[in-house]
Amino acid sequence: MLKNRSLIDPNDFTREEFREIFDLGHQIIADPAKFSKSCEGKILATLFYEPSTRTRLSFETAMLRLGGQVIGFSEAASSSTAKGESIADTLRTVECYADIAAMRHPKEGAPRLASHYIHMPLINAGDGGHQHPTQTLTDILTIERLRGNVENKTYGFCGDLKFGRTVHSLVKFLSNYEGVKFIFISPEELRVPEYIREEVVRKKGIPFQEVDQMEPYMGQLDFLYMTRVQRERFFNEEDYIRLKDRFILDKEKMSYARPDTYILHPLPRVNEISTEVDDDPRAQYFQQAKNGMYVRMALILKLLGIY
């Protein structure tokens, strides 16, 4: 039963509960009009303490396409945070006005903290370099539409795996499924955090490699998940400049990939995927963004107990 629950971390729901969300997501894609009045009279609050394009717009569009309404703010400066209000107080206030909230915050763990102070469902829309579970829903729906299921596949993750919250959430999620293998491609400084490597991957006995080259491994992958090196996560600009162009996926590197290897990216992209790759049918990142709206529609419906 997902009604009134919060999604803060990919381990908050069981496999069966996620299955309900994905099944509903596929139903919405098949017939979106059927759901166009499902959330009439309901209000979603989008509380974005950090800039966002896709996630905020897809949450807001999802609610509008369900017939609901949206309130919120898109930067901390335009909320009472600028006056020194705590996260707990802001959320308790928002709870007076909205039925459900999606929250993005630059500090890791902020949505978990907020969830302790409210009773309405709260969705983590990204917390610092930590987790981004609804991007994972987007990724999984996309993987299912391309290859049927997530099991028995090799996933490559490339770029900033240290601060890449989408990577952390997706690895956590996939680690609960049989037959998955991971190849982590990154500079040494941007490898996955210890809690992901040791407590999620190694503890579950999942085969994985940590490498610093892309080409030799392209042929092994079912999916390559590219990520941006995120300037906003670095305390030191020099480190960012040194690392940002380390892995760039272009046509030449794509020639090493199999015909059925799909390229995913949570977006926004800077230059880590050359635009010449966009026309390749294996490049699925814009379709992925579209799926994000559908799966967020499904999540909202489930957490509000409407479906």
Next chain:
Amino acid sequence: MLEITSIEKGIVIDHITAGYGIQVFNYLNLDKADYNVALICNAYSQKMGKKDIIKINNVIDINYDFLGLIDPNATVNIIEDGKTIKKVKLEVPDRVENIIRCKNPRCVTSVEHYFPHVFHLVDKEKRSYRCEYCDDIVVPYPVK
């Protein structure tokens, strides 16, 4: 030979890993005690080689989670009439609240200060813990 006499009524925390006695002493605020306390460092131990001991000539509340976190092999003896009436077996706690603080500068605990700092046990052997909020892993009191 240093001699510290036995106590009539109180608590003896024995077999503390050498070096951690001062941390237990400070956590229990024993420097402010108005009763007799003794902190013995590097005492000889047949089993451990060296150990720390704390003798408290009073019955006080002790946070056993904290003691288990620092050193689960320490023993707590409750003394009455000069005799041990109870031995408390310590365990590495599964969850600790407001004992460890998260040092990750990106963690929400670095900017909001009105809620408990909670950590969950990750590895009993290494005595490593995970921050409830940011998942950062710490080993607050490494096994010596």
